[in-house]
Amino acid sequence: MVTASTELGYNSKVEGDVVVTRADAVINWIRTNSMWPMPMGLACCAIELMAVGGARFDIARFGAEVMRFSPRQADCMIVAGTVTYKMAAHLRRVYDQMCAPKWVIAMGACASTGGMYRSYATLQGVDRIVPVDVYVSGCPPRPEALLDALMKLQAKVKREPATQRLFSDDAPPRADLH
Amino acid sequence: MATEFTFPDSAAKAAKLPAGLPEGTEFQTEKMSLSMGPSHPSTHGVLRLQMELDGEILTKCDPVLGYLHRGDEKIAENMTYNQFVPYTDRLDYLAPLANNMAYAIAVERLAKLEVPARCQAIRVLTAEMARISAHLMGLGAFGLDVGAWSVLLYSLHEREKLYKLFEELTGARFTTSYTRIGGVTRDVPEGWLGRVNAFCDQFLPILEETLTLLTRNKIFMDRTVGVGVISKADALAYGLTGPNLRGSGVPLDLRKDRPYSGYEQYEFDVPVGSKGDCYDRYLVRGEEMRQSVRIIKQVIAKFPDGPWYATDAKRIFAPPKDRILTSMEELIQNFMIVTEGPQMPPGEVYFEAENPKGILGFYVVSKGGGVPWRLKIRSPSFCNLSILPKICVGCLISDVVSILGSLDFVMGECDR
Amino acid sequence: MASGNDQSNAAAVTSAPEAGNLLGFLRNKGVAATERPSSDHPAFNVPAGEVVATLQHLRDEQAFDLLMDVTAIDWAEGASPRFTVVYHLLSTTRSAYVRIAVNCASDTAPSAPSVVSVWPGANWHERECFDLMGIKFEGHPDLRRILMWDEYPYHPLRKDFPLAGIETALPDADVTAETGTRVLAAPMAGGPFVATSGEINLTEAEPRAKDESWADRRPRPDQEGLKQVRE
Numbered sequence: 122m123v124t125a126s127t128e129l130g131y132n133s134k135v136e137g138d139v140v141v142t143r144a145d146a147v148i149n150w151i152r153t154n155s156m157w158p159m160p161m162g163l164a165c166c167a168i169e170l171m172a173v174g175g176a177r178f179d180i181a182r183f184g185a186e187v188m189r190f191s192p193r194q195a196d197c198m199i200v201a202g203t204v205t206y207k208m209a210a211h212l213r214r215v216y217d218q219m220c221a222p223k224w225v226i227a228m229g230a231c232a233s234t235g236g237m238y239r240s241y242a243t244l245q246g247v248d249r250i251v252p253v254d255v256y257v258s259g260c261p262p263r264p265e266a267l268l269d270a271l272m273k274l275q276a277k278v279k280r281e282p283a284t285q286r287l288f289s290d291d292a293p294p295r296a297d298l299h
Numbered sequence: 300m301a302t303e304f305t306f307p308d309s310a311a312k313a314a315k316l317p318a319g320l321p322e323g324t325e326f327q328t329e330k331m332s333l334s335m336g337p338s339h340p341s342t343h344g345v346l347r348l349q350m351e352l353d354g355e356i357l358t359k360c361d362p363v364l365g366y367l368h369r370g371d372e373k374i375a376e377n378m379t380y381n382q383f384v385p386y387t388d389r390l391d392y393l394a395p396l397a398n399n400m401a402y403a404i405a406v407e408r409l410a411k412l413e414v415p416a417r418c419q420a421i422r423v424l425t426a427e428m429a430r431i432s433a434h435l436m437g438l439g440a441f442g443l444d445v446g447a448w449s450v451l452l453y454s455l456h457e458r459e460k461l462y463k464l465f466e467e468l469t470g471a472r473f474t475t476s477y478t479r480i481g482g483v484t485r486d487v488p489e490g491w492l493g494r495v496n497a498f499c500d501q502f503l504p505i506l507e508e509t510l511t512l513l514t515r516n517k518i519f520m521d522r523t524v525g526v527g528v529i530s531k532a533d534a535l536a537y538g539l540t541g542p543n544l545r546g547s548g549v550p551l552d553l554r555k556d557r558p559y560s561g562y563e564q565y566e567f568d569v570p571v572g573s574k575g576d577c578y579d580r581y582l583v584r585g586e587e588m589r590q591s592v593r594i595i596k597q598v599i600a601k602f603p604d605g606p607w608y609a610t611d612a613k614r615i616f617a618p619p620k621d622r623i624l625t626s627m628e629e630l631i632q633n634f635m636i637v638t639e640g641p642q643m644p645p646g647e648v649y650f651e652a653e654n655p656k657g658i659l660g661f662y663v664v665s666k667g668g669g670v671p672w673r674l675k676i677r678s679p680s681f682c683n684l685s686i687l688p689k690i691c692v693g694c695l696i697s698d699v700v701s702i703l704g705s706l707d708f709v710m711g712e713c714d715r
Numbered sequence: 716m717a718s719g720n721d722q723s724n725a726a727a728v729t730s731a732p733e734a735g736n737l738l739g740f741l742r743n744k745g746v747a748a749t750e751r752p753s754s755d756h757p758a759f760n761v762p763a764g765e766v767v768a769t770l771q772h773l774r775d776e777q778a779f780d781l782l783m784d785v786t787a788i789d790w791a792e793g794a795s796p797r798f799t800v801v802y803h804l805l806s807t808t809r810s811a812y813v814r815i816a817v818n819c820a821s822d823t824a825p826s827a828p829s830v831v832s833v834w835p836g837a838n839w840h841e842r843e844c845f846d847l848m849g850i851k852f853e854g855h856p857d858l859r860r861i862l863m864w865d866e867y868p869y870h871p872l873r874k875d876f877p878l879a880g881i882e883t884a885l886p887d888a889d890v891t892a893e894t895g896t897r898v899l900a901a902p903m904a905g906g907p908f909v910a911t912s913g914e915i916n917l918t919e920a921e922p923r924a925k926d927e928s929w930a931d932r933r934p935r936p937d938q939e940g941l942k943q944v945r946e
C-alpha cells in the first residue's frame with residue numbers, strides 16, 4: 122500500500138544515483154527501522170520481553186534489538202508488567218527523560234488496564250500517567266503479539282508528519298492523557 | 300579471588316602530605332549516596348538499593364521494596380481457592396508450575412485430601428521442569444550481570460524448548476495455572492512424556508556446554524569467588540533458603556527432609572557449597588539442574604497409571620465435563636464448586652515446598668467456606684534479599700551486581 | 716558435594732507426642748504456653764511478654780534454627796482479640812515445624828514484641844506486618860513501611876480495608892500535578908465472583924465480587940471513591 126507520505130519521486134535521468142523523496146518519508150523510514158526500545162520490565166511480561174530478544178523470535182529483524190536501559194538513548198518505552206502506584210512516579214520520570222520523539226507500548230493486560238490485579242496497590246492502566254501508542258492484550262502477550270505491536274507502531278510512525286514537528290516549537294500532542 | 304583493596308581513608312592517611320600542611324592532617328572523604336533501581340538492568344526487576352558510598356565501597360545499603368506489591372494476599376481473601384491459582388503463577392514467574400503445586404498441596408493439606416499417584420508424578424515432573432527453567436534464567440541473568448552475554452542466549456534458547464513443552468501441557472507458555480485443588484487441569488497429552496525425555500537427553504550436553512562458559516572463566520571467577528560470602532550462621536539467622544542456603548553449606552532441602560508429593564521415591568543428591576560465596580551459589584544451581592534431569596528421568600520411567608485428580612473428592616474437584624452435561628447431580632455439584640468454591644474445613648495449615656528460589660510457604664487460615672480467611676505467602680526471595688544490608692557493606696559497588704545476580708531473586712514473589 | 720540427610724515420610728504428619736513434648740519443654744522453661752488447635756504442626760499460644768524468650772529457648776535448646784515466617788491475622792472487625800501474630804519455626808536438623816501464636820492485647824493499636832534480637836531475619840517480616848496489618852513491634856530497630864510507600868495512610872490487610880483500595884494521594888505530588896492521576900479505588904465490577912455459602916437470602920447469596928458485597932450490608936468507607944468507579 123502506498124500512502125501519501127511514503128510516495129517516492131522518480132527521475133529517469135539520474136537513475137541509480139539520486140532518489141528524490143519527501144523529507145518526511147526519509148525521516149520516518151529511519152525512525153521506524155531503528156526503534157530502540159527502553160525495556161521497562163516490571164513483572165512477568167518482562168520475561169516474554171526477553172524471549173522476544175532471544176533467538177527464536179529475534180526482534181532484531183525489526184531493527185529494535187538495541188535495548189537501552191538508559192532512557193536518553195531510547196525511542197520506544199515498552200511497559201512490560203504491572204505498574205503499581207509506588208512505581209508510577211518512577212515510570213513517569215523515565216518517560217520524561219526520554220528524548221522526543223518517543224512512543225510507548227503497553228505490553229500485557231496489567232500495563233493496559235491493570236489486568237487481573239484489581240487491588241489497592243495497582244495502577245489501573247499505564248495510560249493514566251503516560252500516553253500510550255499501542256496496547257497489547259494478553260497475560261502475558263505471546264512474543265509474536267509484541268512483534269505485531271512493534272509493526273503496528275512502525276506503521277503509525279510512518280504516517281507521522283515528522284518535518285512539521287521538527288520545525289515547530291510547540292509540537293502537537295500525540296496522544297491525550299486520560 | 301577475594302578483592303584486595305585499601306579503604307580510601309587509610310589510603311589517604313598513607314599518602315604523603317602535600318608540603319605546607321601540618322603533620323597529622325586527615326583528609327575527609329565525602330560519603331556519596333546512590334540509588335540503584337528501580338529501573339536498572341541488574342536489579343532483576345524493580346528492586347531499588349539506596350546505597351551510601353565511600354569512594355567505591357559501600358558503607359550502607361538499604362533495599363527499597365514494594366515497587367511490585369500488587370496485593371496478592373488481599374486478593375486471595377476475596378476469591379475461592381481455585382480462583383487464586385492464576386495468581387500463584389505470577390509470584391515467581393520463572394517457575395509457575397512449582398508455585399501452582401505448592402499452593403495446591405497447601406490447600407489439600409487443609410482439606411485433608413490425598414491426590415492419586417499419577418497426579419503427584421505429574422506435579423513432580425512439572426515442578427522439576429520449572430526448576431530447570433528458573434535456574435536457566437537465573438544463570439543467564441547472572442552471566443549477563445557479570446558481563447557474559449552469550450550464556451543468556453544459550454539459556455533463553457533452552458527455555459524456549461521448555462516453554463513449548465509447557466504450552467503443550469497447559470496451554471500457556473509460563474502463566475500455566477496448571478493445578479487445581481485435588482488435581483491438575485488435564486492429563487498429560489499423548490506422547491508428551493517422550494518429548495520431555497528427548498528434551499532431557501539433548502539438554503544435558505548443552506547444559507555442560509553452557510556451564511563451561513562460566514565455571515572456569517577467569518573473568519567470572521574473579522568477580523564471584525570470595526565475593527558476597529554468607530556464613531552458615533548468617534544464612535540461618537536471616538532465613539535464607541534454597542540454593543542460597545545450600546551454597547552456605549546447610550543441606551536443607553525439603554524434598555529430602557520433608558518429602559511431599561512423592562519425592563521420597565526418587566533418588567537425587569542435594570548439592571551444598573563450602574564457602575557460601577557467589578561462586579558456590581552458582582555451582583549449586585548448576586548441579587541442581589543436573590539433579591532435576593535425574594528426577595525427571597525417574598518420574599518418566601515409573602510414571603503411574605490411574606486417575607490424575609482426586610476422584611473421591613466430590614465436593615472439591617469438579618466432575619468431568621461429559622458427566623456434567625449428562626447427569627443432574629453432577630451438574631449441581633459443578634455449579635456449587637464453581638460459584639461457591641470448594642468448601643474447606645476451618646483450620647490453619649502451613650505448607651512449604653522447595654521451589655527453585657528457595658522455600659515457598661503458604662499459610663492458609665480458614666474459617667470454613669469457600670474463601671480463605673487469610674493467606675500468607677512466605678516468599679523465598681523476600682527472605683533471601685533481607686540479608687543484603689548485611690553482606691553488601693564493605694563491598695565494591697561492582698560486587699553488588701554479582702551478589703544480586705547470585706542471590707537470584709524475583710520481585711514478583713518478593714513484593715507479592 | 717554432600718548429600719542431604721534422609722528422612723522418612725513419617726515426618727510429614729506430626730505425632731501428638733511431639734506436641735506434648737514441646738509443651739512440656741516450654742512449661743518447664745516457665746512459659747505459660749497453651750496448646751493451639753492446628754491441622755498440621757504443633758502449635759502453641761504464648762503470652763505476648765514471653766514470645767522472645769520462647770523463641771530463644773526453642774532455637775537454642777530444641778534446634779529450631781530457622782525462622783520461616785512472621786505474620787499476623789486479623790480476626791474480623793469487632794472480634795476480640797482481633798490480631799494474632801504467628802511465627803513459624805523450622806528445624807533443619809529435626810525437619811520439624813512449630814507454630815507460635817501471640818494474641819495482641821489491644822484491638823485498636825495492636826503491638827507485639829520484636830524478635831529481631833533473636834533472629835535478624837525477622838526484621839523485614841515485622842516491617843511487612845507493620846505495613847500491611849498495622850502491628851507495632853516494640854523494640855524493632857527500624858520500623859518503617861516496606862511494601863507500600865511511607866506516607867500511605869492505611870493498613871491494607873486489615874479486614875475493614877476494601878480490596879479495591881481507598882482514594883488517596885500518589886506518593887509523588889509532581890506526577891499528580893502533571894497527569895491528574897491519584898490513587899483511586901479499583902473497579903471491581905469484573906469479578907471474580909464468589910457466592911456466599913449458607914446464605915438464605917437469595918439476593919445476598921448470588922455470586923458477586925466479594926469486595927462489593929459489603930456495599931449492600933454496610934456503607935462503604937469511601938462513598939466518593941465508589942461513585943467515581945461507577946461513573
Ligand code: SF4
Pocket residue numbers: 164165166167201202203228229230231232236237259260261262389474
Ligand atoms: S499482564 Fe499478566 S503476565 Fe503481564 S505482568 Fe500482568 S500479570 Fe504478569
